[in-house]
Amino acid sequence: MLAVAEAQARLLALAEPLPIETVLLAEAAGRFAASAVAARRTQPAADLSAMDGYAIRFADLPGPWRVVGESAAGAGLDRAIGAGEAARIFTGAPLPAGADTILIQEETSRDGDRVSLTGDAPARQGLFVRPKGSDFTDDAPLIAPGARLTPARIALAAIGGHGCLAVRRRPCVTILATGDELVEPGAPTAGVMLPSSNGPMLAAMLGDAADVTLHAIVRDDLDALAQAITEAAAHADILVTIGGASVGDHDLVRPALSRAGAELDFWRVAMRPGKPLMAGRLGGTTVLGLPGNPVSAFVTATLFLRPLVAHLAGAADPLPTTHYLPIADTLPANGERAAYLRARIADGALHVLPDQDSASLSTLAAADALVIRPPHAPALPAAASAAFLPLA
Numbered sequence: 001m002l003a004v005a006e007a008q009a010r011l012l013a014l015a016e017p018l019p020i021e022t023v024l025l026a027e028a029a030g031r032f033a034a035s036a037v038a039a040r041r042t043q044p045a046a047d048l049s050a051m052d053g054y055a056i057r058f059a060d061l062p063g064p065w066r067v068v069g070e071s072a073a074g075a076g077l078d079r080a081i082g083a084g085e086a087a088r089i090f091t092g093a094p095l096p097a098g099a100d101t102i103l104i105q106e107e108t109s110r111d112g113d114r115v116s117l118t119g120d121a122p123a124r125q126g127l128f129v130r131p132k133g134s135d136f137t138d139d140a141p142l143i144a145p146g147a148r149l150t151p152a153r154i155a156l157a158a159i160g161g162h163g164c165l166a167v168r169r170r171p172c173v174t175i176l177a178t179g180d181e182l183v184e185p186g187a188p189t190a191g192v193m194l195p196s197s198n199g200p201m202l203a204a205m206l207g208d209a210a211d212v213t214l215h216a217i218v219r220d221d222l223d224a225l226a227q228a229i230t231e232a233a234a235h236a237d238i239l240v241t242i243g244g245a246s247v248g249d250h251d252l253v254r255p256a257l258s259r260a261g262a263e264l265d266f267w268r269v270a271m272r273p274g275k276p277l278m279a280g281r282l283g284g285t286t287v288l289g290l291p292g293n294p295v296s297a298f299v300t301a302t303l304f305l306r307p308l309v310a311h312l313a314g315a316a317d318p319l320p321t322t323h324y325l326p327i328a329d330t331l332p333a334n335g336e337r338a339a340y341l342r343a344r345i346a347d348g349a350l351h352v353l354p355d356q357d358s359a360s361l362s363t364l365a366a367a368d369a370l371v372i373r374p375p376h377a378p379a380l381p382a383a384a385s386a387a388f389l390p391l392a
């Protein structure tokens, strides 16, 4: 059995990031910068006031001053401030030449063209002035290649003078659930039939990171499965199968992949849940076979599917980030497989939930975190720091 990190590395090595396209900023959310983004302007473009008030020379304190004009955002004042002079100024407006400090209007009183200090004087020269280029200067690096385009980075690109950005094409992912016991979500469940909960769960986990197609459920029939895999792979960058990954007589995904001509790279990873995970290539498509147990599918999608999608989309760091918090109660020593335990975060600690059955969706839905227990980890005493993945 492969270690989790080794299996992740092998999976990501199966496929290259997708071709580059240019998208409007409004469509860039959640994607990754395909190249470095540099500033096309200086921000602020001039010394600006950070407050509504009066622009003065610090040397003229404590005033009073004669107001000689006004500077508003987007306009400015076409003359310099001399000794004893002030300009009425508003937030975001350019500082007139000669002025160096802002008096906020709450600390002043105005009488005609005369303004005097009635409250606290500015404590230093330059107070409430945003100097030119204090955010960034022209040509400064703003976004590193492979960085996720978060709302803040999209704003940074916009203020840096960009209307669109180079990103990788969004991966097309087809999700194909297999099993004679499955019906589509919402359909009647006669006898021992059950709804395919994994399809909508995985689609939700990918969100807008991928163009997701949910394939119709495929029966446990080798020919039907091989044919469905062949057809689905022709239209997908990533084909995800669910179920049929283990060793039972009805676990047909491996033989069906082989019949379809896929090359399997690995099968079985030293993790719990999620052991029967498999990955390979079929033509230009990366195939990821997830185990059918709902929690196994969730955990393997967290550790493998989402990183694979991010890798194809050009992420520099596609793997999930590990966080740390104290554990509320002692955890026993772990076995040979890395364990991912559903836990709640309360009072700044991780509370591992009692039912860790890999079919228990109610425990999964109650969890905020997956506590990571490395292979052969010794017992962890209460209050010790534990690694976890937060669940969104």
Ligand SMILES: Nc1nc2c(c(=O)[nH]1)N[C@H]1C(S)=C(S)[C@@H](COP(=O)(O)OP(=O)(O)OC[C@H]3O[C@@H](n4cnc5c(N)ncnc54)[C@H](O)[C@@H]3O)O[C@H]1N2
Binding pocket: 177, 178, 179, 181, 182, 194, 195, 196, 197, 198, 199, 242, 243, 244, 245, 246, 247, 248, 251, 273, 274, 275, 276, 290, 291, 292, 293, 294, 296, 358, 359
């Ligand atoms: N003798 C062994 N039996 C099993 C082993 C093993 O090593 N030896 N591994 C176990 C592990 S670990 C897992 S995980 C499961 C994986 O099984 P499969 O991937 O073959 O999945 P199925 O057998 O098709 O289904 C398992 C379980 O999940 C339910 N399921 C399947 N698809 C869905 C879906 N789309 N939505 C909701 N639920 C689904 C299915 O009904 C089964 O209950 O194998 C163990 N067995």
Ligand code: MOO
Binding pocket: 271, 272, 273, 274, 275, 276, 291, 293, 296, 358
């Ligand atoms: O490892 Mo399976 O994934 O027991 O649930």
